[in-house]
Amino acid sequence: MIRTQIQLTDDQAQALKALSAKTGLSIAELVRRGLAPLLRDGLSEHDxxxxxxAAAVGRFHSGRDDISSYHDRYLTDD
Incomplete structure (x- = not known):
């Protein structure tokens, strides 16, 4: 294995430490497991x-001009 350094946000470091304590896995092992799907699949699914x-933006028109204000109301089945 090759030793490397990475920089994490404080929140990421704390979350990794907590997950390491909970699972009994090392931080290095958690990082390797997290990287495996990214390296296997690339960013293709996310992309x-x-x-x-992005392609859906602007393609559908409701005829209403207040959707951004009242979207929750329109999405419920009342």
Whole structure:
């Protein structure tokens, strides 16, 4: 294995330490396990979802001009 250094935010470091204590796995092992899917799959799934979301912007029209203010009201089945 190759030793390397990474910089984490305070929140990330605290969360990793807590998860390490909870699972009994080392921080290095948790990082390796977290990186494995990214290295295997790349960013393709995330990139595809972002592309599809961006493509949907502006494609649908409700005829209402207050959706941003009252979206919760419109999404409920009342």
């Amino acid at each position: 595809e979802r972002a592309r599809r979301a």
